[in-house]
Amino acid sequence: MKTVAQGFYQDPRIQQAKDLLRDAIIDHQKNLTGVKAADPALKDDYLATLKKFGDQRGGALFYQYLGSGIGNGALVELADGSVKYDFITGIGVHYMGHSNAQMTGALVDGAISNTVMNGHLQQNVDSARLVDVLSQEACKYGALTKNVFLCTSGAMANENGIKLIFQKRSPASRLFAFEKCFAGRTLGMAWVTDKAAYRQGLPKTIDVDYIPFYCESDHQGSIEAATRAMKKAIGRFPGQHAGFIMELIQGENGSWVGNTEYFEALIKVCKENNISVFADEVQSFARTHELFAFQHFKLDKHVDIVAIGKNSQVCATFFTDDHKPKPGLISQTFTGSSTQISSSLWILDQITKGGYLGKDGKIEQLHQRFKGHLDKMAAKHPSKIKGPWGIGAMVAMTLFEGDETKTKSFTMKLFENGVLSFMAGSAPARVRFLMPVLAVKMEDIDNVCALIEKTLTEME
Template identity: 70%
Template sequence: MARTVAEGFFNDPRLKEAKKLIREALKEHQTKITGIKSADPELKASYDNIIKKVSDYRGGALWYNYLGSGIGNGPLVELADGSVKYDFITGIGVHYMGHSHPGVIEAQVEGSITNTVMNGHLQQNTDTAKLLEIFSTQACKYGAEVKNVFLTTSGAMANENAFKMMFQKRFPAARMFSFEKCFSGRTLGMAWVTDKAAYRQGLPKTIDVDYVPFYDAKDHKGSIEKAVYAMKKAMTRFPGEHAGFIMELIQGENGSWVGNQEYFEALIKICKENNISVFIDEVQTFARTTEIFAFQHFKLDKHVDIVSVGKNSQVCATLFKDDHKPRAGLMSQTFTGSSAQISAAYYVINEVVNGNYLGENGKIMKLHKHFQSHLEKLATKYPDKIEGPYGIGAMVGMTLYKGDAEKSKAFSFKLFDNGVLGFLAGAAPTRLRFLMPIMAVEEKHIDEVVAILDKTLSEIN
């Protein structure tokens, strides 16, 4: 007997049947997508027209001439011009499950037939409880204490919320530490944290940040010394003024630069001695290393005060320790995420932590090694064109044409035309990078992507 009307509705056999039919129809259609394909010439005119319309209405051209048709098959995505491409950038790291994943579609259907489109802090459904619990228990499983979870709708907003909590706790300290070349988002606050002048041109100053040079694997000891020196120098110049340190453990937007445990610990030690909060920005690193959180991969569990997540998690969030709890009034959100999003987020995270993805021998690292070994061979074949590969797990980068921005850009467009979506990151050097849809990728897909990279390298000098 159903105890609520909802229980009766969600267990209605007609819904079960409807979900089965969706699965069947999806499978029948998506299995027609078997490999990369050129555009249908008959669709060209209408496709170009929609691309132009979107560009005009959004007030600027799209980066790639990409508009999805609405269906895909794992790492393959169909565009509205009928072409099929390998998606190895996944909306800059969002479609971790690939395209049209049946489990994710079912989770979204379950969410979307609930009573509301959006959840917010005043009204949420019970699905939210499941999501908060999995975030919290996974984050704290090795001893971290960031058990509180505040949902939000973008990575930048998750970072804003973290900054508010740190500033309130450390008041009147009002400066922040960050890493050189970091990317933290583009809100008015985060534009002043992200270490790129072009992203804040014309904007009024919001946050004072002192930048610390990031880890350099080629100079392990020296880079630790340089970073410690930079921190101490800023603290001497502004005594007692630093509220927190935002740390990206693997710099994604800068081109897949990987940090180091000893390096982070040296900086965290200074934070702890000086009441500076340790904030790990995992918007890009979540679910891409040997652990669900990169701070677990680098064994920083006992040091973290706040963590933000986004992208792969489908819903963004800020996790924080009890002692960083905001006072009433500091934070709220009308939108914490759509019902479909919350349901899909739980599905994806549950799949990653309970499937064979994590660990040194999990799917994430296995695929990385496979990709890496192929790219190393390409680097040997084209020594003047490729350096690398770099990165870890689901984050893979390489320097092309000595990091020349224009040549790398030309390469990325040619690669797109040849059937693979990758993207650029960083400046001096600019890198080409991939954020793989791990849940959908198999080694044979990587082999095909590498063959297309090879072809593209042979075409561009």
């Protein structure tokens, strides 16, 4: 016996429609072959739309960017007819690149499903498939975070995780987090995020004690400083810490990378003090040698909660059985749209089976190619550019000794020259790149690096 839906999705007309759509995408995206300047005839309208949009949304956009609706891998066409390399991908979201023709089938499956959205009261069978894949992948090296709760933003995935921790550890009400971390922009996460400007005028929601992040040039010193800071705060507020939310690779701060021994030293203190361990992987998911950064750092046995988002299209909170919530604590109307869910399944299939992971996987190859160019540039222009260069598909660089004004000006000039990057962090400010891993080619990296160097040489 088949359900009506099974018959529907296997209808040859639907396969035919998918093939036609895929072919149409390929035919049209062939016209996007490289960086291109805006069409002067479109420019005035484009700028007027941007201006109106900026006014109506209550603030101008960072870049003069409005996509036209088509792209070709790492290339994206804007509505002014210009074509640019997208090496920031909506801050780490468009993992598949632009107009990925191979993905057409998954997108169509989502688009023709009976509802636009799925939610916690009613969801389709694909949600169960997605949760199963995520759960198995998260636990494959022995982690106990087998429960997976879907939602629609990284901040919400973090909020849900924090709620589970507070409920389990009640009445403990404080958190640990890393200095300069970013956790999202809800009222709760604004107080976890270590940036005063992002919570200006907001009432305090959570008390957070900050731990200095790992410093590669002072391995032992940073372990000692961090554990000392943690023990001091525990001594000051005995029994009051419920959890430690760890951004294992600090994305918004400029792709700073942690270290296993360092994390383990802090986790040991947490375990001794009944403090839950939470890995915020909203940005790092699918960007290191392993699907999860906690797997890359071999913290499988230690994590109680994990949050993912961005590349996964659907966001999720993973938790151990002993962090299961009481009824009513977490739920949202939406888990994600049907296309988000079918796309997420497609992306996970590609990344886990397509040779991307592992020490010699495609992600590492992309990193090495990028790093090779940046090393050469740093040798040629030592006063303008230096590392560290980040990790895997989270590449970053420090320009002009981290000067914020010059760094911003560089990102704007690079945009004009045809590449989307983004600023990150402060003191030092950095420039970062989140590549469209499933679509980017080595020659794209070569071309982008040539444009980075051109832009650097244009700046004093």
